[in-house]
Amino acid sequence: MEFFIEHIVIIAVLTLSGLAILFGAILGAASVKFKVEGDPLVEQIDALLPQTQCGQCGYPGCKPYATAIADGKADINRCPPGGHTTIQALSDLLGVEAKPLDAEHGVEAEVKTVAYIREDECIGCTKCIQACPVDAILGAAKLMHTIVESECTGCDLCVEPCPVDCIDMLPVDQPLSEWHWNLPPATREVLGSMKAGDLIGSDRANPDPNSSAETTKSNGDRAA
Amino acid sequence: MTELFTILIATVLVNNFVLVQFLGLCPFMGVSTKLESAVGMSAATTFVLTLASVCSYLINNFVLEPFNLEFLRTISFILVIATVVSFSKMYIEKTSPVLYRVLGIYIPLITTNCAVLGVALLNVTNSHNFFQSGLYGFGAGIGFSLVLILFAAMRERIAVADAPTAFRGAAIGMITAGLMSLAFMGFSGLVTL
Numbered sequence: 001m002e003f004f005i006e007h008i009v010i011i012a013v014l015t016l017s018g019l020a021i022l023f024g025a026i027l028g029a030a031s032v033k034f035k036v037e038g039d040p041l042v043e044q045i046d047a048l049l050p051q052t053q054c055g056q057c058g059y060p061g062c063k064p065y066a067t068a069i070a071d072g073k074a075d076i077n078r079c080p081p082g083g084h085t086t087i088q089a090l091s092d093l094l095g096v097e098a099k100p101l102d103a104e105h106g107v108e109a110e111v112k113t114v115a116y117i118r119e120d121e122c123i124g125c126t127k128c129i130q131a132c133p134v135d136a137i138l139g140a141a142k143l144m145h146t147i148v149e150s151e152c153t154g155c156d157l158c159v160e161p162c163p164v165d166c167i168d169m170l171p172v173d174q175p176l177s178e179w180h181w182n183l184p185p186a187t188r189e190v191l192g193s194m195k196a197g198d199l200i201g202s203d204r205a206n207p208d209p210n211s212s213a214e215t216t217k218s219n220g221d222r223a224a
Numbered sequence: 225m226t227e228l229f230t231i232l233i234a235t236v237l238v239n240n241f242v243l244v245q246f247l248g249l250c251p252f253m254g255v256s257t258k259l260e261s262a263v264g265m266s267a268a269t270t271f272v273l274t275l276a277s278v279c280s281y282l283i284n285n286f287v288l289e290p291f292n293l294e295f296l297r298t299i300s301f302i303l304v305i306a307t308v309v310s311f312s313k314m315y316i317e318k319t320s321p322v323l324y325r326v327l328g329i330y331i332p333l334i335t336t337n338c339a340v341l342g343v344a345l346l347n348v349t350n351s352h353n354f355f356q357s358g359l360y361g362f363g364a365g366i367g368f369s370l371v372l373i374l375f376a377a378m379r380e381r382i383a384v385a386d387a388p389t390a391f392r393g394a395a396i397g398m399i400t401a402g403l404m405s406l407a408f409m410g411f412s413g414l415v416t417l
Contacts, residue, residue, distance in 0.1 A: 008292070008293075011291050011293065012291075012293055012295075012296055015287060015288075015291060015293055015296065015300075016296060016299070016300065016303075019283070019287065019300055019303055020303065023303060023304070023306075023307040026307060026311070027307060027310055027311065027314075030310075030311050030314050030315075031314060034314040034315055034317065034318040035318075036317055036318055036321075040321045041321045041322070041325065044321070044322070093322060094322075094325070095258070095260065095261070095322075095325070
């Protein structure tokens with residue numbers, strides 16, 4: 001006991017060092033066990049992208065774009081084939097605000113399309129085969145080419161290189177599984193399109209101070 | 225059994241760490257703008273509080289007291305808390321990258337959440353045993369989660385409400401927190417320890 005009291009400083013230092021070494025060892029072991037290989041977030045983003053590999057986002061494919069999003073280098077609204085559904089899914093995953101598609105990188109197709117080669121006009125130049133990012137075009141030099149419809153992502157990249165313009169983008173019928181209701185317009189939009197006085201209640205839906213004066217006036221008229 | 229239940233009720237409602245004892249206000253204001261991140265933060269903090277409470281009890285009873293080193297309590301508890309936080313940070317980063325991204329800088333901030341150190345020190349002051357310590361930490365975590373999630377849900381609605389310009393953002397948040405604190409005063413006297 002006397003020893004403890006006399007050498008209390010030494011014991012204190014030793015105890016704290018011991019604790020620090022112990023905790024350091026635990027953390028060291030944990031950092032080996034819980035080592036994060038690669039970035040799992042890139043995989044999750046990549047899974048949400050449409051895998052057209054079309055390059056319209058400015059990156060060579062979907063995976064590089066996913067990496068850029070995970071690094072914060074690219075915005076989430078650069079994928080025209082995915083359109084607003086992909087942007088929505090990405091914003092849910094990353095917890096950031098969804099924004100409209102960046103027009104710089106192309107516009108979202110109204111309907112899903114696939115490429116179709118008018119086969120009697122095809123000269124067999126293989127240029128479209130080289131352009132196709134998903135290998136959906138079959139054919140060989142000087143032989144007719146055709147498109148595997150189930151593989152085609154509708155990215156338009158084969159239309160440009162065709163020297164005889166025999167490739168059409170045809171709309172595909174929307175399968176029942178992808179059909180969805182059109183959402184009703186947002187309440188604010190409806191309110192914004194109304195004239196003052198259309199609606200009894202708060203004038204705050206309309207930020208324009210003039211219209212609130214109008215509301216007051218029309219209310220006054222009604223009272224009169 | 226009754227005593228354990230009393231501890232739980234007392235820490236969650238009557239002596240709520242955030243609204244009655246005013247500990248851990250930084251994450252309470254900082255992480256409460258989105259319900260999703262509030263839920264994640266609550267889970268992480270509850271986990272850390274329970275684990276840190278138990279660990280610091282063990283350190284206090286089996287290392288500090290035998291060597292008469294009670295004066296090292298604060299520094300060794302901070303050591304314990306920092307370790308537990310770093311450990312949970314690694315665990316979350318491995319298991320849930322999305323949660324890790326949402327919580328971001330807030331996980332290391334749990335280290336400086338004074339509620340964690342407060343629970344560890346109050347365990348010693350109230351001379352809790354092992355199970356009581358764990359329950360005290362867990363109760364504190366549940367209480368923290370309860371008010372943080374309630375507050376975040378309210379702030380999400382307040383954010384889209386037409387508050388007067390001068391009150392927008394943090395100001396209306398502070399007022400809401402004050403009103404919640406008043407409401408929690410209603411629990412005082414519910415349980416007497």
